[in-house]
């Protein structure tokens with residue numbers, strides 16, 4: 001019997017092949033979520049692995065199954081065993097629930113499969129990326145008409161690029177990275193990756209990088225190229241460094257400034273909260289991560305640069321992708337926009353989201369989760385057996401049962417994970433361990449937050 005070939009997702013008939021498969025996927029997503037019930041599968045790693053193993057075996061059968069069965073089995077199992085950021089009690093990490101419209105756009109990106117390493121693989125996506133990144137760069141750098149932004153896989157890649165561009169901007173001597181202890185771990189790791197001297201870590205006992213401490217570090221290392229990394233939205237506590245004052249110091253000492261706004265960057269869209277980012281546009285480079293406070297499915301990172309000349313070192317040539325004569329003839333040259341080669345059009349979902357929400361819609365989402373954090377902080381303060389670390393700046397709230405030890409608290413967090421009832425993070429502050437709630441779900445209600453605190457109090461040893 002002649003074998004039939006599986007249908008493709010592209011071309012005029014692709015969508016008709018996709019439609020019934022998507023129906024199966026959507027049913028599996030629904031079934032899996034019902035099966036799970038809570039934000040996380042119950043029972044911890046062993047039963048999850050066993051269920052997944054059963055669903056995914058045989059991985060590579062001699063004879064295949066029909067696609068509906070394969071999709072239903074594996075998507076149901078993955079959903080049943082997922083940590084679901086759309087559940088209001090899934091609040092550990094900067095792991096956002098994606099907007100449905102962004103996910104739908106991402107499906108189109110997969111169906112068409114443009115690759116942004118050459119124009120002939122992605123003509124329209126090339127133009128869209130250029131257009132949208134220019135607009136986003138202008139949001140960050142309103143005074144710099146030529147500002148640019150590169151699309152990255154997230155904050156880590158954006159930080160790596162920022163450190164690379166700083167290295168290339170100081171050709172005579174490798175720059176030294178100065179960063180607060182509150183900075184993301186990807187920054188000192190980028191210094192290591194790029195062969196820079198070990199980064200200088202400045203203690204941040206308050207959770208923010210204090211200007212006096214940066215000044216002392218700048219004085220210690222005066223006379224060599226320096227890169228200062230500040231944070232607008234720390235991963236642990238959602239704090240924002242005093243950006244304007246740090247930028248003053250960088251200017252005074254001739255240091256380059258990178259601001260990691262992976263988390264806090266979207267405050268720019270909120271007239272209510274934008275003031276927290278004063279000074280952001282004084283950085284040479286800025287990291288933004290729209291798969292956090294931007295409600296995108298992974299991946300949706302950006303690195304913005306004020307001066308487009310900073311990007312020159314990324315210029316790269318591979319004859320099959322950007323031959324000189326093709327570039328001279330007017331074909332856009334894309335290799336200098338990334339260190340990756342094959343690259344998804346992650347900008348499509350971002351473009352669709354920005355157009356759908358508009359400034360007002362984005363501001364409303366940002367303000368909603370910001371308000372939730374204040375609500376949660378007030379609920380905690382009202383409970384005598386819970387301590388609040390500090391009033392929140394972003395949508396992260398640190399709290400702990402008043403009389404629990406760090407050991408109790410760590411165990412409590414794992415108990416909730418194992419039960420599958422709540423996903424809370426952990427962070428160290430003031431020498432103690434705290435529970436961390438990172439609120440990124442705009443649909444979460446005050447009742448959900450009350451229920452979350454009830455869960456915590458209900459599991460606290462007395």
Ligand SMILES: *Cc1c(COP(=O)(O)O)cnc(C)c1O
Nearest residue numbers: 154155156157184235260262263
């Ligand atoms: C999340 C985060 C990163 C890393 O981003 P990824 O998208 O996970 O690579 C970098 N910096 C900060 C401040 C973050 O919160």
